Amino acid sequence: MNRKIIVLDTTLRDGEQVPGAKLNMQQKIETAQQLRRLNVDIIEAGFPASSEGDFRAVQEIAKSVGDSVSITALARAVKSDIDAVYESIKLAQDPLIHIVLGTSNIHVEKKFSRSKEAVLQMGVDAVKYAKTLLPHVQYSTEDASRSDFEYLWKTIEAVVKAGATMINVPDTVGYAVPEEFGELIRRIHERLKNLDDRVILSVHCHNDLGLATANTLSAIKNGAEKIECTINGLGERAGNASLEEVVMALKVRENYYQCHTHVQTKELLRTSRLVSHLTGLDVQVNKAITGENAFAHSSGIHQDGLLKDKQVYEIMSPEEVGADSMELILTARSGRHAFKNTVEKLGFDTGDEMDFEQLFEEFLQLADAKKEVYDHDVFYLVTNHRAVDGHSKQLYELVSFQVITNDVYPTAIVELKRGSETLKGSAVGDGPIDALYSVIRSLAGLDVQLEDYKINSLSRGKEAVGRVNIRIQYEGKVYSGRAMDTDIIKASALAFLNGINAVLLEQAIP
Numbered sequence: 001m002n003r004k005i006i007v008l009d010t011t012l013r014d015g016e017q018v019p020g021a022k023l024n025m026q027q028k029i030e031t032a033q034q035l036r037r038l039n040v041d042i043i044e045a046g047f048p049a050s051s052e053g054d055f056r057a058v059q060e061i062a063k064s065v066g067d068s069v070s071i072t073a074l075a076r077a078v079k080s081d082i083d084a085v086y087e088s089i090k091l092a093q094d095p096l097i098h099i100v101l102g103t104s105n106i107h108v109e110k111k112f113s114r115s116k117e118a119v120l121q122m123g124v125d126a127v128k129y130a131k132t133l134l135p136h137v138q139y140s141t142e143d144a145s146r147s148d149f150e151y152l153w154k155t156i157e158a159v160v161k162a163g164a165t166m167i168n169v170p171d172t173v174g175y176a177v178p179e180e181f182g183e184l185i186r187r188i189h190e191r192l193k194n195l196d197d198r199v200i201l202s203v204h205c206h207n208d209l210g211l212a213t214a215n216t217l218s219a220i221k222n223g224a225e226k227i228e229c230t231i232n233g234l235g236e237r238a239g240n241a242s243l244e245e246v247v248m249a250l251k252v253r254e255n256y257y258q259c260h261t262h263v264q265t266k267e268l269l270r271t272s273r274l275v276s277h278l279t280g281l282d283v284q285v286n287k288a289i290t291g292e293n294a295f296a297h298s299s300g301i302h303q304d305g306l307l308k309d310k311q312v313y314e315i316m317s318p319e320e321v322g323a324d325s326m327e328l329i330l331t332a333r334s335g336r337h338a339f340k341n342t343v344e345k346l347g348f349d350t351g352d353e354m355d356f357e358q359l360f361e362e363f364l365q366l367a368d369a370k371k372e373v374y375d376h377d378v379f380y381l382v383t384n385h386r387a388v389d390g391h392s393k394q395l396y397e398l399v400s401f402q403v404i405t406n407d408v409y410p411t412a413i414v415e416l417k418r419g420s421e422t423l424k425g426s427a428v429g430d431g432p433i434d435a436l437y438s439v440i441r442s443l444a445g446l447d448v449q450l451e452d453y454k455i456n457s458l459s460r461g462k463e464a465v466g467r468v469n470i471r472i473q474y475e476g477k478v479y480s481g482r483a484m485d486t487d488i489i490k491a492s493a494l495a496f497l498n499g500i501n502a503v504l505l506e507q508a509i510p
Contacts, residue, residue, distance in 0.1 A: 003259045005250065006200065006226035008042040009035050009243060011275060012061070013074055014204075015234030016046070020451075020471045020478040021279040024505050025057045032061045034274050035069070035231075037347055038267040040243075042070040042096065044228070049075060049084040053506065058088040066092025072138065077101040077126035086133045096136040096166075099126050103152050104143035120155050124162045131163035138166035140204065145169075145176040145184065153191060160192070166200045166226065167192065171215055174208025174238060181205070182218035189223030202226035205241045207233060212241035217249055220259055231275040232283055232290065244268045244289040244321070252316050269322035270347045273379060280469045280480040282454075289321055330378070332367035339363055339378075348382050359385050366465075369486050377465050381484075395501040396444060403489055405432040412436040414493070416443050432489065437496050444500050448472040448479075455488055468495040474503050 012028055015021070023031065028045070035043050045062065048055040062071045071092035075081035077099055089095040101123045102111055108119050123139065130137045139159045144152055156167050169188060171181060181203075189201055203219040203226075205212040216227050233242035247263045254260060272290035276283050285292045295318040330338060339360060340350050350356045362385060367373050399415040399422065412435035413426040423443045429435030433453065441448060452471040466488040470481045481499025485491040 002254070003225065005220060005224075005259050005261050006041045006202075007243065007247065007261050007263055008044055008072070008202070008226060008228045009038075009040040009230065010044040010204075010228050010240065011035070011230040011234055011243075012057075013044040013046050014228075014236065014240055015230040015232075015275075015279075017236050018234055018239075018279070018281065020480045021234065021281055022479065022502070022506075023278055024502065025053070025060060027278045028057045029060055029064050031275060031278060032065045033349065034267070034271050034347060036065045037264065038271050039262050039264045040069065041226075041262065042072055044072050044074065044098065045089070047074045048088040049081040055084055055088050058085075059091070062089045062092040062095070066095070068093070070094040070096055072096035072098045074098050074100060075126075075130075077122045079126075079129060082126060082130050082133070086130075090134075094136070095134055096138060097130045097134050098138045098140065098168075099123070099130060100140040100142050101126070102142040103147040103155050105148065106146065107143050116151055120151075120158055123155060124158050127159045127162040127164050136165050137163060138168055138202065139164040140168040140170055142170055143172040145171040145181060146173070149184070149187070153188065156188065156192065157195060160196055160199055164199065166202055168202040168204055168226075168228065169219075169224075170204040170228075171206055171212075172204075174206035174212065176205070176215050177209070177211060178214045178218035181215045182222040185219040185224050186222040200225050202228060204228035206235065207238040207240060210238070212239070213245045213249065216241040216246050217257070220250070220257060232272055232281070232287070234275070234279065234281065242288070244272060248289050248316060248321065251320075265320050266322040267347060270379075274347075277379075277482065280471070280482050282456075282469075294318075295323060330363075330367065330373040331371065332364055334367075334373075336360055342378050343382060346379050346382070366486075395504060396497050398490070398493055398497055401436065401490070401493055403432045403436055410435045412439050414439045414443065416440070416497075433492055436489070436493055440493065440496050440500070446474060446500055446503060448474045448500060448503070450496075451478060453492075455492070466491050468492045470495045470499055472496070472499040472503075479503055479506075 012031060016023060032043055045058040046054045048058045058073045071089045073085045073089055075085045082097060085097050102108060108116055112119055127137055127139055141152055141155055192199055192201055201224050203216055203224045205215040227246060229243035229246055230240040231243055233239040247261050250257050250259050250261060251265060269290055272283060283291055288294060330342060343350050362381060366381060397417045399417050402413045404411045409428045410432050411426060411428050416423045425439045425443050427435050427439035427442060429438045437450060449472060451473050454469045455466055457466055465484050465486055467484045468491040472479050479499050479502040481495040483491045483494030483498055
């Protein structure tokens with residue numbers, strides 16, 4: 001029997017917990033819309049009790065895509081958290097409350113400082129309350145892989161009787177190994193089906209030992225019906241099980257696992273690129289499925305074999321994951337139709353006519369500067385265009401700049417605009433970028449520290465678009481800024497400004 005595996009994507013909750021990967025509301029909605037195109041079954045949109053900003057983002061995601069995909073959000077086993085989840089997701093067509101509470105000895109004794117019976121009762125009470133709000137409730141037994149089995153099962157049995165419709169078994173700290181984790185899931189699956197065969201068994205694996213994908217697949221082989229993953233394997237510490245790896249493993253080895261998902265695999269690559277750009281976290285070149293070298297062959301022996309038959313060295317085609325080799329090169333004379341076709345091919349919505357016209361004007365400016373525009377260029381043009389939400393009057397814009405570099409006094413002169421206010425200044429530094437960032441920091445009046453600076457080329461030709469990623473620290477928090485331009489100095493200035501604007505966006509939330 002070929003089972004359908006439910007796929008929950010938690011990029012917007014667990015994935016966003018990576019330091020410096022915080023997204024603003026518009027970026028979260030853009031990601032959620034792409035996850036809908038990817039056709040995941042459930043989107044975990046955030047942790048609404050953590051902040052007003054996260055609450056509003058979850059709420060907007062529920063409004064934006066909740067008509068066609070199930071929406072959930074995380075709650076601790078307390079009434080106020082559960083209320084926050086309910087209020088933020090209730091407008092979705094198929095909302096799900098997700099409650100998490102630890103079951104391992106170290107969590108019970110050190111984190112909660114309560115007895116096992118008291119913690120178990122907390123979980124039961126939380127599920128009973130959540131069931132008064134919504135019919136679907138998932139209960140996660142945090143740190144399950146390090147828990148005493150009989151106490152773990154006692155907890156699962158109690159919360160199922162209290163009304164939980166999904167049981168999630170997390171390997172929270174990435175401690176498990178595939179054989180051990182598979183056996184744990186087999187034992188729970190056997191008992192759970194005898195208890196109530198309507199309850200769905202789920203897993204959530206972390207990658208601390210590099211085993212998240214293997215543990216997830218082992219769990220599926222042993223009865224798990226639902227998996228929790230993130231795009232590009234993002235997540236706390238070493239990350240989570242990579243959605244693209246698990247999904248393609250099930251597709252390529254379907255005869256072995258006898259399972260399938262409803263994920264549109266041709267959307268995997270553009271989803272990976274979107275998340276990479278919005279978070280500023282690059283995908284390693286040899287990353288399975290979505291890395292730049294995932295389908296590259298340099299060995300002469302490999303190339304010879306491929307020319308004779310692709311199956312000699314390829315177990316899946318690049319087209320299956322959306323790595324289409326056909327590319328339409330655009331110029332300033334390509335026109336709206338060709339540009340719109342490329343934007344839609346990359347997976348973006350072009351329904352808003354006014355927004356599309358603004359985007360087309362930006363494309364013409366880029367085409368004039370670059371002459372030939374490739375898919376990479378269009379992808380980053382669109383994501384950059386949609387990167388800022390409705391707080392534009394509070395944000396800084398770059399009006400003009402001049403940088404003079406030498407080995408004595410590298411100098412930068414900058415003019416910024418914030419609403420109706422214009423600010424001008426100059427500064428010297430250790431080099432051109434240091435001078436540039438010094439004057440921007442001074443004009444913005446924020447004591448931000450540059451943590452990381454990275455630049456790379458996004459496309460071909462001498463007018464190639466350069467992308468700059470920076471990370472800044474402000475009052476102990478890390479923020480990301482990203483920008484692209486054919487002028488790498490300008491891209492550097494814009495990236496730094498975008499990092500500062502990220503600080504202002506967070507402060508703007510009441």
